[in-house]
Amino acid sequence: MTDDPVIRLRGATKRFRGASGVHTAVHDLTMDVRPGEFVAVVGPTGCGKSTTLSLVSGLEPASAGEVLVRGEPVRGIPAGVGYMFQQDAIQPWRSVLDNVAAGPRWRGTPKAQARELARGWVERVGLGGFEGYYPHQLSGGMRKRVALAQTLVNEPEILLMDEPFSALDVQTRGLMQDELLRLWAGSGAAVIFVTHDLEEAIALADRVVVMTAAPATVKASFDVPLARPRDVEEVRLTAEFLDIYREVWDSLREEVARSREQAVKAEGGRRVA
The missing domain is CATH 3.40.50.300 (P-loop containing nucleotide triphosphate hydrolases)
Structure with a gap:
């Protein structure tokens, strides 16, 4: 520091x-x-x-x-700046992978690259294999892992x-x-x-x-x-x-x-x- x-x-x-x-x-x-x-x-x-x-x-x-x-x-x-709120900002119509990829996409990252970045972070937060799941299919802890990946994917x-x-x-x-x-x-x-x-x-x-x-x-x-x-x-x-x-x-x-x-x-x- x-x-x-x-x-x-x-x-x-x-x-x-x-x-x-x-x-x-x-x-x-x-x-x-x-x-x-x-x-x-x-x-x-x-x-x-x-x-x-x-x-x-x-x-x-x-x-x-x-x-x-x-x-x-x-x-x-x-x-x-990354901001993680008390209530997660997961979009219910997007899969886990697409929720995590949304931030890089919004910043102009090409779709394929954004999804690849997202896939890496989904793995890092322990949700490998759940990329295609939707928020209503996840537990509270899993949703928080998605929210954490959403925040950290933008480094x-x-x-x-x-x-x-x-x-x-x-x-x-x-x-x-x-x-x-x-x-x-x-x-x-x-x-x-x-x-x-x-x-x-x-x-x-x-x-x-x-x-x-x-x-x-x-x-x-x-x-x-x-x-x-x-x-x-x-x-x-x-x-x-x-x-x-x-x-x-x-x-x-x-x-x-x-x-x-x-x-x-x-x-x-x-x-x-």
Whole structure:
């Protein structure tokens, strides 16, 4: 990893205007991510974690502050960014192979070459033999493998992941976490991984960023000095993992409590009104 950030947020703020007025989702957000670094972002529900990804991806412009990718201000969707959402973007009328080939085709790759690239990635995510299947024929874990192949086939330099495994059962989720680490290793891609699961964040990341209750800003950043490669199930059982977990949770639980207090006050206000 170099010392020059590939992603840089400086005082980034995002406001949304709604029927009830202006809502500030994130405020004065400052964070760097270096090439090849895996950063997990945790925080209370609704604090603005997903908004942070939207700013980096160019899907939402910042209301104030700076968002830079490779040193350039984000004014649209930057080249080389892959985005994996909580809900997969698999097209039901396309086969597994054609879903994975869709990205390269959209970027102008000839059909035969795009399908060959897709076939390689279908194999790499463990779906060899399922190229001709359609989404309704796949399990939830298999659909996530397709979504992962869809994202990685374009070889992104920046990988944004918004709770991609949250809907999976515990066993399948662990398998997908290991699969992600295996495929990401050596790619040089910078990753921002948003999750509500602190164990998942620590098991995957080089660094865990804790966000405050809304409007979110960065409260603290914790290095994760666990050796790679990692087996996510085994690493959770180590004393080092538990030490890091306690340290991060001490910071995070204060924000979770604040978020709950805000929710109770808001609910009380609605009842009075």
